[in-house]
Amino acid sequence: MPKAFSCPIGESNLIPTLSEGDRALLKPHLTPVKMDARMTLEEPGKPIERVYFLKSGVGSTVAFSNNGRRIETGLFGCEGMSGTAAVLQTGHASHETFMQVAGEGLAIESGRLQDAMEQSPPLQRHLLRYVQAMMTQTSQTALSNGQAKLEERLARWLLMCHDRISGNEMYLTHEFLSIMLGVRRAGVTVGTHLLEGKGLIRATRGRIVILDREGLEAEAQDS
Incomplete structure (x- = not known):
């Protein structure tokens, strides 16, 4: 069974789907970047200095409690971006965001992006639609965490990650998955x-291979 979505090869989906004028507005300020695994994109309570449009790899947003517990609230790949708080004009991150799987992307200073949105309401609407999509993902994740069995949640998470990588192999430790x-x-x-x-999968130390995507989808059910 095919993956849920795909992006133009080597591209961030949010950029090619802009109008020609909006792409021209952003292009002079976009800088190509290599993004290693565990690279920090946002820190909670701190100003968002740069926004990243992923071309490959997977980013993860994690919420945390005062006693140190952490849980992922959302993930994104070439379909998305970091810095949703900058799109909403708040400027400070609420959660930690980092690279879960290494990749490449395009970076822009958050101030430059906000200036561009002020110049172009269609650009702002385009990015706000993405923010809405992330809010929907977060709410579905909360529902899954509250009602699904652990193996169903794991299957769902692996599918979401699989959607955003090339191939079927993911390099993930049990500590990271926890x-x-x-x-x-x-x-x-x-x-x-x-x-x-x-x-459905083959798991070795620090590595998971998807063997049966259709079976994983059945396992995830409505989680």
Whole structure:
């Protein structure tokens, strides 16, 4: 079964889908960047200095509590961008955002982006629609976290990550997955073993291979 979506090869989907005039407005201020795994894009409570449009790789937004617990609230790849708070004109990040899977992107100073949105209401509407899409994803993630079994949540998360990478291999540790799902590492081990036992994935140390996407979709159900 094909992945849920695809982007133009080596492109950020948000840029090519702009009008020619809006692309011209942004182009002089976009800088190509290589983005390593764990690269920090936003820090909670701090000003957003740069906004990143991903061309490849996966970014992750993580909420945290005062006692140090962390859980992923959203992820994005070549379909999206960091810095949604900058689009909303707030300027400060509410959560931590970092690269989950290394990739490449285009960076722009948040002030430059905000100036461009003031010059072009269609550009602002375009980016606000993306913010709405992320809000929908966040609400669905909250629903999944509240009602789904761990293996269903894991299947859903792997599918979302799979949508945003090339190939079927993901380099992810159990410690990292425990943060993404907000569970103990032992829970991740149980979840991966359940999915492996059904022939849906193959998990080795720090690496997961998707074997049966259709089966994973059935496992995720409505989670």
